[in-house]
Structure formats: structure tokens, C-alpha cells
Amino acid sequence: MREPLFRTRDEPSPLPDFCSLPVLFTLLVTGALAATVVWLAAGNHRDFSGYSVGILFVTWLVLVLGVMLCLLRAWLQRLPGHLPYIAAWLLIMPIVGTASWVAHGLDESLRMGLLSDGATTFVFDNVLIAALLGAAILRYFYVAAQWRLRLAAVTRAQVEALQARIRPHFLFNSMNTVAALIPVDPAAAERTVEDLAELFRAALGQHEQGDGTLGEELALLDRYLAIEQLRLGERLRVQRELDDLPPGFPLPRLLLQPLLENAVRHGVQPLREGGVVTLRGERRGDAIVIEIANPLPSSPARGGNGHGLDSVRRRVAFRYGPRAAVQAGPQGERYVVSLQLPLENKESGDARLDRR
Structure with a gap:
């Protein structure tokens, strides 16, 4: 059995691996x-x-x-x-x-x-x-x-704080979308409720502790985008280039969803004409690189404080160690967040204790 990621205060600290x-x-x-x-x-x-x-x-x-x-x-x-x-x-x-x-x-x-x-x-x-x-x-x-x-x-x-927090504006907008769809398209309203339920199940920690997989995270992103697509319509356009990524790659749960939500909220929503959110992934040597890019509005959206990106940086550093990197910033007319995650992780005790 795999060792638990988090020990209680009374549990002893693990001895180092003297053969490492x-x-x-x-x-x-x-x-x-x-x-x-x-x-x-x-x-x-x-x-x-x-x-x-x-x-x-x-x-x-x-x-x-x-x-x-x-x-x-x-x-x-x-x-x-x-x-x-x-x-x-x-x-x-x-x-x-x-x-x-x-x-x-x-x-x-x-x-x-x-x-x-x-x-x-x-x-x-x-x-x-x-x-x-x-x-x-x-x-x-x-x-x-x-x-x-x-x-x-x-x-x-x-x-846990990230999982327990659902942005109120997203919840209210989603419920308003469901209410508007019920009389005109009950099937779409039902699908939206199911997508919203999956997002809440993940956000409120109903899954097992530990890592999920990249495939599970991408499926969660699809559900999130389906809800936002109903709300924003043709203003939200998504370009996916993810064929080269291994779906079984271990990934902390809800790692990419906050980044995609930021891309929609701060990149597409402020623009009257909308914009394209790009999800791109590829293998580079012994690592995979995932990029989320969105249009860069002339004036930043209100409410952004960078806490979501900082949390992702800390989680990536803790989970994958110094070989991983998170870079974010404007590139031309787009804002790009890039995650470089190693395919092979070092020993748990040195970077993550779970490894999990």
C-alpha cells in the first residue's frame, strides 16, 4: 500500500532512504x-x-x-x-x-x-x-x-481551501443559466446540472485524497467549459492541442481548472467580441509541458489578485520538486501560463511525501 501523504502530529517522521x-x-x-x-x-x-x-x-x-x-x-x-x-x-x-x-x-x-x-x-x-x-x-x-x-x-x-471555495459569481451565473435553459432546452439544462455537480464533487473533495490523472483533469475542464460555453456562447472559443499528453500522468486534483477559469474570467469575459482560449500540451524530453493561453485585454479585469496562480505554483513545487516550473506572463497579445512537469519524480520524502 502507498504511504499516506500527510501524517498526523503524533506519527514519527520517516527515516531517510539511506540507499538513495x-x-x-x-x-x-x-x-x-x-x-x-x-x-x-x-x-x-x-x-x-x-x-x-x-x-x-x-x-x-x-x-x-x-x-x-x-x-x-x-x-x-x-x-x-x-x-x-x-x-x-x-x-x-x-x-x-x-x-x-x-x-x-x-x-x-x-x-x-x-x-x-x-x-x-x-x-x-x-x-x-x-x-x-x-x-x-x-x-x-x-x-x-x-x-x-x-x-x-x-x-x-x-x-482544502481551494477545494472548498467555489467562486460565487460562477455559481450564480451557472444557476441562472440552468434556470434560463429549463423552459427552452431541458436536456441542456440537465447536462449543465450534471456538469456542475461534477465540478462541485471535485471542488468539495469527494474524491479520494492524493493525485488524480491528467485525463480526469481534462474531463473536468471539458465540463467547466461546457457550462461557460452556454453562458458566453460564441464569445468563448476553445482551441485544444492535447493529443500528445499521456492521460494517465499523475496530476494533483484541480490543478488546471483554476488556471482555465482565470483565462476565461480575465481573458475572454471582459472582451465584447470574446476570444480564443488555447489548451496546448506536448512532451519535451523527460517532461510534459501544458500551456493555457487567453487574449490579453487592454485593461485587466477587476478582482484578480494572483492567489490562484500562486497556489498552483506552490502545489507544483511541492508535488514535483525543483525539476518542475510554472511560468506566466504576457506573450504578445496573449497571456500564457506554462507548466513544465517531469515525467519521472524523485523520491517522495524529498519533495512530496506522498508521492502519494
Whole structure:
């Protein structure tokens, strides 16, 4: 089963994936810095061979630690409260002690003379350094996990606020459209009510939590446009170029609908002659790009505050990480919002915790 996107306050923070490249890189950098500090503190700055051996030993030690903690992560994660981090810290010391004892034994057996200290001193010093550095790095991972959980909670609150808010003018206009259609075209009125019901079901969070799909979001956009088409008539013209998009691509719910609503409200509605809203999508390398473009009126429509676009930016950054981008601005006589979303996402804990 997939892990829930949002944990309760009493749930422990997840341990990092010690086999992932970002975590291993962090451990390697920390170990290399520690070895460099010890080498500099020794005062023999010309002993580059000893420094090279120290870096090699630290690299091997970090890989051993990473593999061991990765194999034990599932067991550690089942411990309650903060015990996963405490148990991981306690495991570091015997692993480092055993590896140090083995390294010292190999140095003596091969008579390389790389280690001048006795076995006891060498093992004790390494265990002490590992205990201090392990506590610091695990504290860093814990704080980072707590920050991601808080970010998830904030994002969840923003999504719930977005889902709970239906713009009154859209609701009233839609109901007026239904009332006007009932005596002249009951079938169209019924379709409009069904479309409006689907929009409300999505906006009020009746679906399961987590991602939807691009296909579901595009179907929701069609229902929204069908309602606005009845209200605006020939003033609203829609151009679709979406054939290259994968319908099963995971997409946060109600991500595109606010952008399309802004395009209709601020781009088409203020113009007496109306205009064309363009929905365009394509694959670009390992990402998909979705663009929503609308005419740019000479004077901006009242009521725009940019909150919808800011919310989309935050949700995209949280869901897809730094590889994603949202760009918006005028291009000639049109206003274009462009979303670049990676086809392959990085590990959940680093960008989204759900991933979902």
C-alpha cells in the first residue's frame, strides 16, 4: 500500500532512504569533511598519502553504513516515536567499531604501516567521531523530515481551501443559466446540472485524497467549459492541442481548472467580441509541458489578485520538486501560463511525501 501523504502530529517522521543518492552524497560529504578536519588538525599537511587512505577508508565506511541502514530501514521504521532515529544512531557505533577493527587488522596483517595508533585507540577514536557526526547528521535528517511534514500540512490546508471555495459569481451565473435553459432546452439544462455537480464533487473533495490523472483533469475542464460555453456562447472559443499528453500522468486534483477559469474570467469575459482560449500540451524530453493561453485585454479585469496562480505554483513545487516550473506572463497579445512537469519524480520524502 502507498504511504499516506500527510501524517498526523503524533506519527514519527520517516527515516531517510539511506540507499538513495542524495542521502549517500550527504553522508559522503560529511565523512570527507570530517577526514579533512582530522588531517588538518594533525599538522602534517604534506602527508597526502595518509590523507588519501583516510578518504578511502571513510568512503568505504560510509557505503557500509548506508547499506546496513538501508537494509534495516523497514525494521527501524516500525519502531514508535523517535526510536527509529535513536536505534539508527546506536547501530552506527558497532558498525563503525567493527569496520575500524577490521581495517586495523588488515593494516597489521599486510604490514602497510598506515595506522600508527594501536587497535584500541584507533577503534575508540573512530567510534567517538562516528557517534558525534551520526548524532548531528541524524538530527539534520530529522529536522528536514519535520520541515517536509509541515510543508505538507500547509499545502494540504491550501488545497482544502481551494477545494472548498467555489467562486460565487460562477455559481450564480451557472444557476441562472440552468434556470434560463429549463423552459427552452431541458436536456441542456440537465447536462449543465450534471456538469456542475461534477465540478462541485471535485471542488468539495469527494474524491479520494492524493493525485488524480491528467485525463480526469481534462474531463473536468471539458465540463467547466461546457457550462461557460452556454453562458458566453460564441464569445468563448476553445482551441485544444492535447493529443500528445499521456492521460494517465499523475496530476494533483484541480490543478488546471483554476488556471482555465482565470483565462476565461480575465481573458475572454471582459472582451465584447470574446476570444480564443488555447489548451496546448506536448512532451519535451523527460517532461510534459501544458500551456493555457487567453487574449490579453487592454485593461485587466477587476478582482484578480494572483492567489490562484500562486497556489498552483506552490502545489507544483511541492508535488514535483525543483525539476518542475510554472511560468506566466504576457506573450504578445496573449497571456500564457506554462507548466513544465517531469515525467519521472524523485523520491517522495524529498519533495512530496506522498508521492502519494
